[in-house]
Amino acid sequence: MKTITILSGKGGVGKSSISASLAIAISRQKKIIVADCDVDASNLALVFGIKENDYKEWEEITTNQRPVFDLSKCDSCRKCFENCYFESIKWQDEKPELLEYSCEGCGMCELICLQKAIKLRDVMNARIGYAETKYGFKIALAQLEVGKSGSGKVVTEVKQKATQLADNSDIMLIDSAAGISCPVIASVTGSDYCLLITEPTPSSLSDMKKALELVKHFNVPHGIVINKYDINKERSGEIESFAKKNNIKLVGKLPYDKVFTEALVSMVPVIEKSGKLDVLFSRIAEQLLK
Numbered sequence: 001m002k003t004i005t006i007l008s009g010k011g012g013v014g015k016s017s018i019s020a021s022l023a024i025a026i027s028r029q030k031k032i033i034v035a036d037c038d039v040d041a042s043n044l045a046l047v048f049g050i051k052e053n054d055y056k057e058w059e060e061i062t063t064n065q066r067p068v069f070d071l072s073k074c075d076s077c078r079k080c081f082e083n084c085y086f087e088s089i090k091w092q093d094e095k096p097e098l099l100e101y102s103c104e105g106c107g108m109c110e111l112i113c114l115q116k117a118i119k120l121r122d123v124m125n126a127r128i129g130y131a132e133t134k135y136g137f138k139i140a141l142a143q144l145e146v147g148k149s150g151s152g153k154v155v156t157e158v159k160q161k162a163t164q165l166a167d168n169s170d171i172m173l174i175d176s177a178a179g180i181s182c183p184v185i186a187s188v189t190g191s192d193y194c195l196l197i198t199e200p201t202p203s204s205l206s207d208m209k210k211a212l213e214l215v216k217h218f219n220v221p222h223g224i225v226i227n228k229y230d231i232n233k234e235r236s237g238e239i240e241s242f243a244k245k246n247n248i249k250l251v252g253k254l255p256y257d258k259v260f261t262e263a264l265v266s267m268v269p270v271i272e273k274s275g276k277l278d279v280l281f282s283r284i285a286e287q288l289l290k
């Protein structure tokens with residue numbers, strides 16, 4: 001099974017809409033499994049029209065830990081408070097107190113406490129599940145609990161779940177989170193190809209360059225799709241020149257079209273709403289499969 005990951009340096013450039021339509025275009029030629037790895041804001045299933053009751057086998061998972069303090073052993077040395085890189089421990093009445101929402105579960109406080117007053121405990125930080133789409137393939141996804149960390153490891157779990165559900169699929173299509181942080185790194189790791197979505201705005205291009213660095217670091221073959229290329233043709237030209245200069249394949253260009261918004265509102269992938277876009281998505285799918 002080959003893995004194609006769709007990512008974008010910047011959020012809001014249409015990545016999930018494009019992922020959903022590309023999944024459908026690819027599934028006409030190959031057996032696929034989809035993994036929604038944007039675990040902080042998982043919404044690809046919504047684009048496929050999947051509702052809460054359609055999910056199967058929600059399972060609580062633990063990929064992170066939190067420190068628990070035994071204050072009867074604490075001698076108030078302040079070491080944990082002074083050395084927590086994430087400033088997740090506050091000092092209250094001469095004792096440490098955990099600020100749970102900012103704790104990353106790194107475990108440093110447990111290591112540094114000579115009184116052995118701190119122990120790390122597993123915490124449930126996400127739910128993982130899957131659903132059947134009406135397009136003949138499954139989608140694996142997870143939802144990170146509010147205020148919980150460990151999203152990179154949750155992404156790895158989603159990919160494993162998708163592998164279990166793959167049933168001899170040819171392609172795993174991953175919809176990554178935006179940005180360049182842990183969940184994106186976990187999505188890109190092990191991919192056979194990365195497709196970067198950008199749009200002709202200064203911030204999108206600069207953020208895409210950062211995502212590109214990440215993809216190059218992992219030595220993954222990659223290409224670019226420019227979404228809404230016609231809202232600023234001059235800027236689109238700059239992206240094309242940048243791609244040419246850096247030997248990056250321009251896999252496709254999609255126009256601005258209000259039908260994208262109409263499709264999102266009606267929870268239908270845009271490929272189903274427009275014959276013109278169907279042709280464009282099919283061409284991009286062809287390029288990816290090549």
Ligand code: SF4
Nearest residue numbers: 074075077078080113
């Ligand atoms: S490092 Fe241990 S002993 Fe020192 S303040 Fe923290 S909990 Fe207390």
Ligand code: SF4
Nearest residue numbers: 084103104106107109
């Ligand atoms: S586990 Fe890490 S982030 Fe959390 S309180 Fe301890 S040192 Fe800070």
